Amino acid sequence: MPRKSQSTPTQATARERISTNLSRLRKGRGLSQEQLAELAQFHRTYVSQLERCVTNISIDGLERLARALEVDVLELLQRSN
Numbered sequence: 552m553p554r555k556s557q558s559t560p561t562q563a564t565a566r567e568r569i570s571t572n573l574s575r576l577r578k579g580r581g582l583s584q585e586q587l588a589e590l591a592q593f594h595r596t597y598v599s600q601l602e603r604c605v606t607n608i609s610i611d612g613l614e615r616l617a618r619a620l621e622v623d624v625l626e627l628l629q630r631s632n
Contacts, residue, residue, distance in 0.1 A: 565628060569613070570604045572627045576620045577602075590619035 563571070577587050577598075584602070588595040592615060600606040601616075608616075610624075617624040 563630065566604050566607065568630060569608065569627050570602050571631055572629065573598075573616065574602045575631075576622060576626065580620065587616070587619055591615040 577584070582590075584598040585595040587593075588598045591598075591612075593612070597606070601608055613624050613627055617627055620626075
């Protein structure tokens, strides 16, 4: 069975970038996972799974999160410095 690769910060996968950015933006706005989930019309556990890189999200879902966070969807995908 192939081993899961460990990405370096500059080579983070899209899922890892979304996870990092989602958590940073949510906390920066003083929102709990539950509050963000309500704003984006998701279940709280789904937001938790996204932040822990456990599950994938659709483009439509990214758009809902971006709207809830009042950012462009690209902010959820950009590499961190």
